[in-house]
Amino acid sequence: MALDKKKAVLAGVTGGALELAKVVPGLGALIESVRGYQENIENQQREAFVEVLSIRMDEMRDNAEWYKSPDGEEFVKKVVATALNAEYTDKIEYLANVLVNGPQLANDNARRQKFVEMVRQLSKPALDVLVASLKHRSGTGQVIAGDLARILGWHPSMVDACVQELYAVGAFSNVTAWYTQGEIHPMTSFQAGTAAVTDITQGLARFISC
Numbered sequence: 001m002a003l004d005k006k007k008a009v010l011a012g013v014t015g016g017a018l019e020l021a022k023v024v025p026g027l028g029a030l031i032e033s034v035r036g037y038q039e040n041i042e043n044q045q046r047e048a049f050v051e052v053l054s055i056r057m058d059e060m061r062d063n064a065e066w067y068k069s070p071d072g073e074e075f076v077k078k079v080v081a082t083a084l085n086a087e088y089t090d091k092i093e094y095l096a097n098v099l100v101n102g103p104q105l106a107n108d109n110a111r112r113q114k115f116v117e118m119v120r121q122l123s124k125p126a127l128d129v130l131v132a133s134l135k136h137r138s139g140t141g142q143v144i145a146g147d148l149a150r151i152l153g154w155h156p157s158m159v160d161a162c163v164q165e166l167y168a169v170g171a172f173s174n175v176t177a178w179y180t181q182g183e184i185h186p187m188t189s190f191q192a193g194t195a196a197v198t199d200i201t202q203g204l205a206r207f208i209s210c
Contacts (some may be wrong), residue, residue, distance in 0.1 A: 041086050049083045052096035056210075063103035071109050075102050075116070082120055090124040094208040101207050115207045118169055127208060128152070129162040130171055133197060134205040141176050143195040167195045171204055 053060070066072045076099065082088055083095040098119055105112045119127070129152070133143050136151050145163050149156040166172045172195035177188040190196050 038086065041089070042084060045084055045086065045089055045092065048092050049080075049096055052093050053099065056096075056100045059100050066103040071107075071112075072103070075112060078116055082116070088120070091119065091127065094119060094124075094127055097208050097210055101209075104206075111203065115204050118171060118204060119208060121169055122165060122171070123162070125154075125158070126162040126165045126171075129159055130166055130201065131205050131209060133172075134202060137197055141197045142190060143172055143197065163195050167193075171201055172196060173198050173200070 060067070067076060079095060079099045079102070083092060083099075088095065098116065102112055105115075122130075129148060132148050132152055136147065138144050138147065143163055145160040146156050148154075148163075149159040152159065163172065174192055174194045174196060175186045175189040176196050176198050177186070179185055179187045
């Protein structure tokens, strides 16, 4: 659900503009208009978040006990606080999916916390590229920016920038598998700096998807 920023601007500026006419340069009026704008955006953001969540209410109801647990309560507070922050407006749908999918990670609280931080750090276009990389995975698992650019209809440089962003936070890696018996070390890897799909990629993509 897109937020009507034009409506928010009008709601915030109308009262301030009247004051501004009286006391030019009217710094106080400007502050009031900005406050009104922010409040209007926050209200729209709450409505959008709840609207997306309501579609998946049954799934949340099935996990009601987990949401009441200490881990669940901490998780809910963090996701809701993020979703209602104007900085993350464009990621409302992804954040709603995160809230619904949190219980799926069971007792792996470290992974759940890491995924929430990744969603906070990554731009909306980067998250779109992440999801596309799973839907259109290459045979080797290497992320091919040109292929994703064709699929998304974006310029390759834009997709490449998103791939680099995802690589920087660990959503992609050159190491795609590990030996976990005895001494732990990479089992399958590409040349350093090469972005490829890993279990973290797959887990995060599921975490933010319906």
